[in-house]
Amino acid sequence: MANRIFAAVLLVVTLGYAVIAFTAIKAPFQYDPLGPESWPRILSIVAILCLIVILWKPDDEAFDVTRKVWFRLTAAVAMLFGYAELYEPLGFILATILFGTILSAMLGAPLLRALGFGVAAGVAGWLLCVTLMDLNLPEGELIAPLFETHQQGES
């Protein structure tokens, strides 16, 4: 069943891909026998054939995900999106402390240790990546002004 649903969703996407390949993509002028549209057309036909085979004869694989696990997974994905959303505004350190603490706590770490892990990951990650390896990570729009005023105060 899960196989059929997944294949059906992919089929809709692939049909969209095929429609674009057969109608929308065109080169204004071209000298070669194969234009930019030919390859996507071939691929869409192969993909549609594969999907029809899967819809016709799906494997009878049980999709054993309980409600509790679905909840966990949804929460984890939501946290990841939240982490991505807050990455620049909060900056690496704060966002990582928040994300590391909440996710590890949700996965069963004791609360205080989770907090310790989050803080360690945020601070050590920053020191290691920015100070030591010179990588580019966001300071954070909220914190950057603090840094600047602090520096101005010093100078």
Add this chain to the structure above:
Amino acid sequence: MDTVLSGLATGFAVALDPFNLMLVMVGCFVGTLIGALPGLGPINGVAILLPIAYGLGFQPESALILLAGIYYGAEYGGRISSILLNVPGDAGAVMTTLDGNPMARAGQAGRALSLSAVASFIGGTFAVILMSLFAPALAGFAVTFGPADYVALMVFAFASLASLVGKSTVKTLLGATIGLMLATIGIDANTGVPRYTFGLPDILAGIDFLIVVVGLFGMAELLTLVEHQARGTLKSLPVDKSFVRMADLAATKWTIARSSVIGFFIGILPGTGASVASAVAYGTEKRISDKDGTFGTGDPRGLAAPEAANNAAAGGSMVPMLTLGIPGSGTTAILLGALLMFNIQPGPMMFAQRPEVAWGLVASMYIGNVALLVINLPLVGLFARMLTIPQHYLTPLIAILAFIGIYTIVGNPHDLFMITGLGVFGWFLRKLDFSLAPIILGFVLGGLFEDNLRRALSISGGDWSILLSNWKSLLLYGLALLVVLLPIWLGRRARAQAAREAATR
């Protein structure tokens, strides 16, 4: 022979440079650590660390040496969790659990670990030696390939992928096609026409390779870990003082030799990596030498066979990647993508044009093998400690590393959403028994496949018969057909035989 020796000299000059030598060591060490983490295989490790290695801004040969070290080390480290936890890090390590874990349970964990380290070392070294002999010859032959032959080569690669990898041929083929379709997104290089960009400026240049890799492997792995979290904690067996004896080596020497050969040649086949190699080697060894039925109960030969084979396959799968530009496994597909990011086109010309990269990599694999043996024998206790890291810290750590890696490349938060989205997609694919390696292979080879097809048809003026006009392409199509039909035929025969035996009984 001369080219091999002078090439190796160039290579060792690069690899023995103190900085690169340090990178080999660091790569092997970090790789072993990652490989030892339960549930995290070489492909995920390389995927997560690739953007960080890229962001460090090293020379191409240095970055590649580092990545190859990680790949190699992770193949090595995988056996630690297989033996002590009975949890394989990836498909290639499944066979190691069959005899490795029973040995550890019988109180011979140290002996199992050291024996497997030696078997890995021999398998790996054997593969590198064969590779340095074969690769230049194969590259010399591949120079004569025209666009039509390349098309045939790709068809062969995907055919062997479809028939040997994964449970379902259709699903593997679909996976490869999804990868090829993802590769068509962005501006078409020949005509400048945008395809499937929907006006989004972020994907005009195509979906970045790193995003696909980190999303499909790193993030999907993370979601799988979250899913499995409920299954309870893992218990690691202690490492004891027992050690491999000369008698063990004497008893397993032919096993190791046979398995190394099997591993190397299966590794060369495009698309099939360590998982197929170790399974075939174990099966062969069981048929040849399992006379008392001790395989599966802690027989040293049953441990040595898959370990020698999967390290030999790791070397073997480098051969088509370096000489033809066609990766031999999912992980080498990622390394190939890494080369492309450094503007190096792997393929027959690489040994001639960028000898320092090609031979430097080969030489670093010689050094890496020795380094791994030296690191692994005394430090195995330290690596085993990695197994006790609780999963609830490991899981967020993967996300943090993946985000750091992706963000440092372009500094665009849009990419962070993309990897999470691809991670969800990848999790569904894994859950439904699609293997992810074909997707990444399709994605990496998409541009090359399309270009060669278009070029071939430009040469012939639109006549499709050019694809079948030459003995090299015909041979490759023949091989492709063989590789698809042979397993089906063998399966039929085995089933027919079983039916006949059942009938006579």
